[in-house]
Amino acid sequence: xxxxxxxxxxxxxxxxxxxxxxxxxxxxxxxxxxxxxxxxxxxxxxxxxxxxxxxxxxxxxxxxxxxxxxxxxxxxxxxxxxxxxxx
Amino acid sequence: xxxxxxxxxxxxxxxxxxxxxxxxxxxxxxxxxxxxxxxxxxxxxxxxxxxxxxxxxxxxxxxxxxxxxxxxxxxxxxxxxxxxxxxxxxxxxxxxxxxxxxxxxxxxxxxxxxxxxxxxxxxxxxxxxxxxxxxxxxxxxxxxxxxxxxxxxxxxxxxxxxxxxxxxxxxxxxxxxxxxxxxxxxxxxxxxxxxxxxxxxxxxxxxxxxxxxxxxxxxxxxxxxxxxxxxxxxxxxxxxxxxxxxxxxxxxxxxxxxxxxxxxxxxxxxxxxxxxxxxxxxxxxxxxxxxxxxxxxxxxxxxxxxxxxxxxxxxxxxxxxxxxxxxxxxxxxxxxxxxxxxxxxxxxxxxxxxxxxxx
Numbered sequence: 001x002x003x004x005x006x007x008x009x010x011x012x013x014x015x016x017x018x019x020x021x022x023x024x025x026x027x028x029x030x031x032x033x034x035x036x037x038x039x040x041x042x043x044x045x046x047x048x049x050x051x052x053x054x055x056x057x058x059x060x061x062x063x064x065x066x067x068x069x070x071x072x073x074x075x076x077x078x079x080x081x082x083x084x085x086x087x
Numbered sequence: 088x089x090x091x092x093x094x095x096x097x098x099x100x101x102x103x104x105x106x107x108x109x110x111x112x113x114x115x116x117x118x119x120x121x122x123x124x125x126x127x128x129x130x131x132x133x134x135x136x137x138x139x140x141x142x143x144x145x146x147x148x149x150x151x152x153x154x155x156x157x158x159x160x161x162x163x164x165x166x167x168x169x170x171x172x173x174x175x176x177x178x179x180x181x182x183x184x185x186x187x188x189x190x191x192x193x194x195x196x197x198x199x200x201x202x203x204x205x206x207x208x209x210x211x212x213x214x215x216x217x218x219x220x221x222x223x224x225x226x227x228x229x230x231x232x233x234x235x236x237x238x239x240x241x242x243x244x245x246x247x248x249x250x251x252x253x254x255x256x257x258x259x260x261x262x263x264x265x266x267x268x269x270x271x272x273x274x275x276x277x278x279x280x281x282x283x284x285x286x287x288x289x290x291x292x293x294x295x296x297x298x299x300x301x302x303x304x305x306x307x308x309x310x311x312x313x314x315x316x317x318x319x320x321x322x323x324x325x326x327x328x329x330x331x332x333x334x335x336x337x338x339x340x341x342x343x344x345x346x347x348x349x350x351x352x353x354x355x356x357x358x359x360x361x362x363x364x365x366x367x368x369x370x371x372x373x374x375x376x377x378x379x380x381x382x383x384x385x386x387x388x389x390x391x392x393x394x395x396x397x398x399x400x401x402x403x404x405x406x407x408x409x410x411x412x413x414x415x416x417x418x419x420x421x422x423x424x425x426x427x428x429x430x431x432x433x434x435x436x437x438x439x440x441x442x443x444x445x446x
Contacts, residue, residue: 001150001178001435002123002229002280006090017243018206018236026088033206035236036344045090047283047336050176050226051204052233054283054345055336057090062335066093069309073102 004049006057007032009042023048090335094307103312104136111140111319116271118407120262121278122149122435123306129444131308133315141315144407145440147261148278150226150254151178151433152405153360157393158225158254159184164388165221165252166197171386172215173199174208175223182432185394205237205251212241212249221382224253229280231255231371232345235352238373238380250382253371256358259289260369266297268363270407274318276311277303279333284349286341287329294327305333352377361429362402399428404437411441418446 007023007030018035023046033052034040046053119125125145128134134143147153163184166173173189180189180201193199198218202208205222212220224234234251241249258281266272277290282303290301300321304314314332321327331337349371358370373381398416403409411417416427423439426432431439 001176001226001433002121002148002278003435004229004280004283006088008089017240030203033204033233033236036232036342036348038344047280049229049280050233051206052236054229054280055338055342058335062090062093065334066096066099066309069099069102069313070096073099076102076105 002049004047004054006045006047009034009040009044009046012040012042021053023053091307094305094309096309100136100308100312103309103316107141107312107316107319108138110316110323111138112323114140114142115273115319115322116142116144117274117276117315117318118144118146118265118272119276120146120148120258121281122152122433123280124276124278124304124311125149125437125440126435127306127308127311129440131311132444133308133311136312137315141319144272144410145404145437146265146407147360147362147405148227148258149430149433149435149437150230150256151182152401152429152436153256153362154225154254154429155359155361156184156395157390159188160393161388161390162189162223162252163187163192164390165382165386166192166199168386168388170217171198171219171221172211173197173221173223174202174211175199176225177201178433179223179225181426182429183396183426185391205233206240209237209241209244209246209249212246213244216248219248219250219386221250221252221386224251224255227256227258227278227281228284228349231353232284232349235348238352238377239348241380242377247379249380250385251373251380252382253353253373255353255371256360256369257355257371259292260366261360261363262290263292263297264363264366265406266293266299268406272299272407273322274300274302274327276314276318277301277329279303279305279336282331282333282337282341284342284345286337287331287339288341290329294329298327300327301329303329303331303333303337305336362405396427401428401430401438404430411438414438418442
């Protein structure tokens with residue numbers, strides 16, 4: 001029920017009662033309410049749920065966590081190679 | 088898709104599996120509260136990647152599953168009124184009530200329309216001024232602010248034939264009740280999208296009062312494995328706390344504007360949960376100042392007597408006391424095409440998830 005998808009903001013319309021944006025979800029475009037995200041701008045990725053954007057996705061945090069995990073994965077693989085019995 | 092594919096990396100998942108195995112020395116039972124997590128965990132076969140010490144159980148975080156049949160019965164009764172159009176998320180359409188369901192009523196000719204968002208329901212209200220448009224508001228803190236936004240937009244746009252029938256609920260009372268009732272849980276995989284709205288503050292009671300850890304998790308396999316690792320480490324170090332794994336989406340303070348809108352329109356009320364009974368301040372009622380948009384206040388209707396199905400143990404499954412395979416009806420009498428209970432009908436119900444991925 002709380003399913004939410006990431007999409008990229010293509011345009012923003014501030015003229016109606018609620019702040020709206022056209023958001024691209026991997027090729028499918030939809031109008032999404034971005035009323036709660038005054039900081040959201042064109043090009044930002046948002047998580048959308050039932051037609052409303054919940055949050056702006058933090059690219060820096062996403063990159064950092066994946067880089068850290070990839071790095072750790074490499075280090076552990078290396079350790080395993082050098083010391084195969086230490087599992 | 089950006090923000091998804093990189094969190095499905097097999098090498099990282101396998102590395103995390105090894106780390107969990109290394110870190111876990113004592114048996115630990117973790118509950119994933121959210122139905123979306125249940126689906127991901129079964130879909131990606133997460134339990135098969137975990138050592139014997141780590142057990143996952145599903146919790147009450149599927150709004151459709153915990154909602155009373157009497158809610159469906161009342162929605163069915165609304166749909167039978169001549170001047171009403173029901174608008175609903177697709178999740179509710181097949182949920183059985185006592186003797187009928189919304190899809191059965193639709194087949195008989197009731198005007199029931201599935202919408203993607205409450206704003207679509209408002210458009211229907213605008214285009215059908217002579218009808219009453221009832222929107223079925225179901226969902227936790229993730230979804231409830233959208234219903235609040237819909238009501239505020241209706242007011243601003245002067246739409247007076249629009250009503251919300253609220254079954255909205257909030258998560259913390261259910262999470263605390265499960266521990267209080269003695270369900271064996273050593274930590275919670277915290278709901279990711281609920282927390283984008285609420286932030287981490289709503290879970291603080293759980294480590295402070297009950298000594299259990301909560302890790303707010305994303306929905307991809309890397310997210311879930313990392314959250315499990317964080318919970319195992321907390322448990323092994325006897326250091327329960329609230330942590331956020333899903334940092335790309337969840338800010339510690341949540342979404343303040345959404346919280347304000349929710350508070351503007353809704354107030355807490357005691358509410359009934361399948362498997363848990365009535366929980367104090369666990370439901371959301373539309374405030375009196377917005378009563379003109381409250382279907383319960385504005386549209387009188389006679390509702391049939393409540394009947395619960397025999398043999399269904401959905402309530403015990405939602406409490407984490409039983410698993411779907413413990414139910415005699417599972418997979419034979421009760422299937423996704425012929426569901427007996429709400430845990431099978433909802434696409435994120437535990438029974439549906441087990442039926443699809445882990446039979």
